[in-house]
Amino acid sequence: MITIRNLSQDNIETALALSVDDWQRKYVRSNAEMIALAYVQPQELFPVALYAEEELVGLAFIKKEAKAAIMTLEQIMIGQPFQSKSFGSESVREIAKWIETQFACTLLQASIQIGNQWGRETLENAGFMKRGTDLEKREIEMIYIMK
Template sequence: MIEIKEITEDNYERVIKLEVNDDQKKYVAPNVKSLADCYVYRNNNDVFPFAIYNDEEIIGFIMFYTEDEEKEITIWRIMIDKEYQGMGYGKRALEIALEYINDKTIYEKVYIDYVVGNEIAMRLYERLGFKFDKTNEYNEVVMKYIIER
């Protein structure tokens, strides 16, 4: 069963060891950088990292950035370890993330982005209902998902 769980002192080292395939490294930040970003932005109380589990095995990482006043949340990072790609885990993890976000009734919009050229991410996000919003200054395509209540 796929689920997301908080990053703790018991699992963070396993999360850091997760990697994407070599050809994806230009699109996905290493998890150690993501956890460092969490540390840097810790005083904002708006960055939330999670491990993605398949039963008891950590297979990926996901991180949210929230903007409560705007009722928006961004899936800032998501990755599935190279050993578990192509098995539907990324799609299922995003579905679970959207369920988690939907349960937090404050949010009305969900954003996610990908680096231009990452066609696999684009197709996955589109299949889940994300729509093009804009291209930002970092050469990333930002997509938006509207939560309907």
């Protein structure tokens, strides 16, 4: 079972050490870069640590959009040793639940680069639907309608 915790002094070193396979690096920014962005945009970008039991397995970054009812899943990454164990989809479902308790949000959106089939399947397995394709950005736009 995945639980969401704050990123803190207690877990930041472990979070920074998490990485994905080489072939996946073109689809995600490094954890250090994303944490830095969250640090300079504390009212807009929220980092969360994803735990399976007591082990940190990944990170997610959620952005609050200017439109109050919309949030964006900017990035989710599950560390390479923890992949292929359903942690990705379970984490996305838990993130959606967490957002519902923290924000007045009706729509969660995400974008996946064309070719990132694992990322797309992760979102679809968590209940996201395809909204459209942005060929200029080479991204597939996905949405999750909150209950």
